[in-house]
Amino acid sequence: MIAAPPAQLSPAALAATALTLRQRLVSTSAAAKIPHLGSCLSCVDLLVQLYWQELRLDPANPEDPDRDRFLLSKGHGAPILFQVLAERGFFPLERLEDFGKAGSVFHEHPPKPGYIPGIEAATGSLGHGLPMALGMALAARIQQRPTRCYALLSDGECNEGSIWEAALLAASQKVHTLTAIIDFNKWQATGRSQEVMALDPLAAKWEAFGWHAQEIDGHDFVAIGQALAAARKEGERPSVIVAHTVKGKGVSFMEDDNNWHYRTPNPQELAAALTELEPV
Amino acid sequence: MRDSFAREMTALAAQRLDVTLLSGDIGNRMFDRFKEVAPERFLNCGIAEANMMSLAAGMALSGLRPVIYTITPFTTTRCLEQIRVGVAYHQAPVVIVGTGSGLSYSELGPTHHSLEDMAILRTLPGLNVVAPADSAELVAQLREALDAPHPTYMRIGKKGEPALHGEGARLGIGKANLLRDGSDLLVVGVGPILGEALQAAEALAPTGIYVAVASLGGVKPLDGPFLAAMAERFPHWLSLEEHGITGGLGSALLEWLAERDGSPIRLKRLGVPDAFLHELGNQAYTRRQLGLDAGGLAQTMRLAIEERPQ
Numbered sequence: 001m002i003a004a005p006p007a008q009l010s011p012a013a014l015a016a017t018a019l020t021l022r023q024r025l026v027s028t029s030a031a032a033k034i035p036h037l038g039s040c041l042s043c044v045d046l047l048v049q050l051y052w053q054e055l056r057l058d059p060a061n062p063e064d065p066d067r068d069r070f071l072l073s074k075g076h077g078a079p080i081l082f083q084v085l086a087e088r089g090f091f092p093l094e095r096l097e098d099f100g101k102a103g104s105v106f107h108e109h110p111p112k113p114g115y116i117p118g119i120e121a122a123t124g125s126l127g128h129g130l131p132m133a134l135g136m137a138l139a140a141r142i143q144q145r146p147t148r149c150y151a152l153l154s155d156g157e158c159n160e161g162s163i164w165e166a167a168l169l170a171a172s173q174k175v176h177t178l179t180a181i182i183d184f185n186k187w188q189a190t191g192r193s194q195e196v197m198a199l200d201p202l203a204a205k206w207e208a209f210g211w212h213a214q215e216i217d218g219h220d221f222v223a224i225g226q227a228l229a230a231a232r233k234e235g236e237r238p239s240v241i242v243a244h245t246v247k248g249k250g251v252s253f254m255e256d257d258n259n260w261h262y263r264t265p266n267p268q269e270l271a272a273a274l275t276e277l278e279p280v
Numbered sequence: 281m282r283d284s285f286a287r288e289m290t291a292l293a294a295q296r297l298d299v300t301l302l303s304g305d306i307g308n309r310m311f312d313r314f315k316e317v318a319p320e321r322f323l324n325c326g327i328a329e330a331n332m333m334s335l336a337a338g339m340a341l342s343g344l345r346p347v348i349y350t351i352t353p354f355t356t357t358r359c360l361e362q363i364r365v366g367v368a369y370h371q372a373p374v375v376i377v378g379t380g381s382g383l384s385y386s387e388l389g390p391t392h393h394s395l396e397d398m399a400i401l402r403t404l405p406g407l408n409v410v411a412p413a414d415s416a417e418l419v420a421q422l423r424e425a426l427d428a429p430h431p432t433y434m435r436i437g438k439k440g441e442p443a444l445h446g447e448g449a450r451l452g453i454g455k456a457n458l459l460r461d462g463s464d465l466l467v468v469g470v471g472p473i474l475g476e477a478l479q480a481a482e483a484l485a486p487t488g489i490y491v492a493v494a495s496l497g498g499v500k501p502l503d504g505p506f507l508a509a510m511a512e513r514f515p516h517w518l519s520l521e522e523h524g525i526t527g528g529l530g531s532a533l534l535e536w537l538a539e540r541d542g543s544p545i546r547l548k549r550l551g552v553p554d555a556f557l558h559e560l561g562n563q564a565y566t567r568r569q570l571g572l573d574a575g576g577l578a579q580t581m582r583l584a585i586e587e588r589p590q
Contacts, residue, residue, distance in 0.1 A: 121338075122370060128334050131330070132334045132337055132341070134331070134335050135339040162330040162334065166334075
């Protein structure tokens, strides 16, 4: 039987972990010249709350069939997910020395399961992760397993029709063990997400699709924890947490600057970023 | 074939707790028995094939054996990326069944024709592409697909297709059978349209023309040893498929022949020309218009024999 979620950690302890992960992320992305830094920084706090307080996972037994499933539906956030999995003990941190190197499995998007412990699905093409997580949640219901399934989406990803197909079916099938978390950083690759596809009012859309919808500050560990707890208590509807985030969060000159969707830091920018990410 | 599929799925669901049936809002009443046997393992996924395909991949990665069932274009080209990424790349053991393949739904128009599915799907690594010729072959391939560690695409017909395989046939995936032996020409085909070829071959026999008809069962994998044996015996082949002539069985055979050592084989591809069809009739009408009915095929066979170099 899989372990219960880890012991309660203080918001300060979670913030310290998030800071460490942001430092490593910025350094490795600069070294490997792998983009999507802004998109990774916006979801660090969500991932820390999930992996350290919510998900029932055993890093020593990552394929336990009763485990919870986390799918990074916004697959371009892989660089931060790799850091999370290493820090959480799924594999040694040294493996990330290969990040971005020729022949490595650690690149811009997660590969299929079997290559990196803790990775549940190959994502990167948007709109696949949530439907796959829905399939896993339905499978767990058929197999009578305690598994809960989580998918982390980007706001741009909500352009994809398959997201809304999954939303409709999850509601009709009352898949309350499925939780979608939207990293709502208000940007997609080339513009404001609201201007490209009129997402607002995003939470109301999900509510109208039959989901239990919550809106929170996606950098507030207490709020994230409470929203996840409320999702767990929901006995009928699938849950969505629309997490308002800041793209590039944690590095002042990257915050809300969409150039950091594709740019990687030069040595001066890296030094400046790391200075900002020093523990207080 | 549809009814055999529903019957076999019901039997398999009774035997195995992992067999799950996903329908894209079709098959009204067809799966009533299945729903009685395994109500929790039948899911109408609505008219939303992209989600259905990814969802099936997720189920398969969690240990179930999902079988997807809807009309061929909607379970193939409609959701090709979900097949490519979710099913093929993950090697998620999903069985994708396309019903009413080829020209089965001829009069429903090009939206419902499937004349590209085998060509497109056989390019995906790790995905088998099968096209049973009759219900017995369908049942054998379905059982094998549900035991395989990798995904399978199966295109089937609709109702009332004749049984073509005899008692001793070796049925399965990548297993070919000689439906009728001959000496002058070999027809190598897939799917229920082989029934037309058998009728044509039978009609020609009294005129002293002996055409052999082989059923390949699918386009991926090909039965290499069988083809090699046929190449030893027959220098003239016709490939036959209810599918466009671009990229499907005929093309797969030409690729196989081109890379083979040995005496050259002449192969002519029979199928639907490179065009959308919109002057419509039922399947029999359209086959006749395209020369793919027994009469048209008999004429093509006779010509192929008359035109062959002596």
